[in-house]
């Protein structure tokens with residue numbers, strides 16, 4: 317075979333194997349090998365490294381899209397000093413993602429503005445960047461999606477969807493009271509993930525008032541809590557809203573400036 321037909325055949329193999337990134341840089345890399353006197357091994361390694369990097373980038377982009385995390389903030393952006401009721405060491409431990417391996421749940425309980433969502437999303441990013449499948453939803457969105465699926469006869473497929481990710485973040489449980497139907501959907505999601513996949517749930521309701529979210533059905537609330545808490549890490553976050561705090565600090569600075577102090 318001539319050099320040219322070997323080259324054409326190589327391009328054919330690369331297309332068949334979908335080595336698109338490597339194919340794109342092939343002429344450049346061949347030239348580099350010729351002029352830089354690379355060994356065969358070094359040439360092949362650098363070519364495949366380019367493909368591997370592209371595959372990783374594609375996977376990360378796809379996991380990121382699927383996760384739907386609503387903010388780019390990471391755990392490293394969290395100001396632990398401003399929030400002494402959050403055990404920083406425990407958060408760092410969760411960041412190792414060991415908890416995903418034994419389907420431990422994480423509950424963030426506290427009033428609005430104290431950083432529950434930010435921490436949940438930060439754990440979400442850590443998991444996405446480590447290659448786990450993560451999905452973020454609010455309790456209201458989960459309920460709406462399940463309702464729609466039920467109406468369209470797709471109940472089992474929506475349940476499979478929520479069973480899939482290694483980490484399911486359910487934000488804002490308890491902000492709105494749930495209709496019996498919505499509570500049943502959340503209950504089923506929690507039940508089917510029990511001991512199989514982690515849930516990170518945020519809520520403004522103390523555990524004692526969970527009956528209220530579930531349409532005053534203390535049995536459903538108790539059964540759900542049982543499953544959520546059986547293997548779990550719970551953060552009871554206290555204190556005032558981070559935004560209010562920042563707002564107050566700014567207002568105070570303005571007042572001082574006006575007074576010329």
Ligand code: ADP
Nearest residue numbers: 394395398399428429430431432433434558559
């Ligand atoms: P919650 O979910 O508890 O209502 P959020 O996580 O939405 O609160 O926090 C409200 C806002 O304050 C967000 O913009 C968040 O990034 C910010 N915030 C809260 N706590 C902290 C913190 N300790 N360090 C940095 N930003 C914070």
Ligand code: MG
Nearest residue numbers: 432433488518
């Ligand atoms: Mg929130």
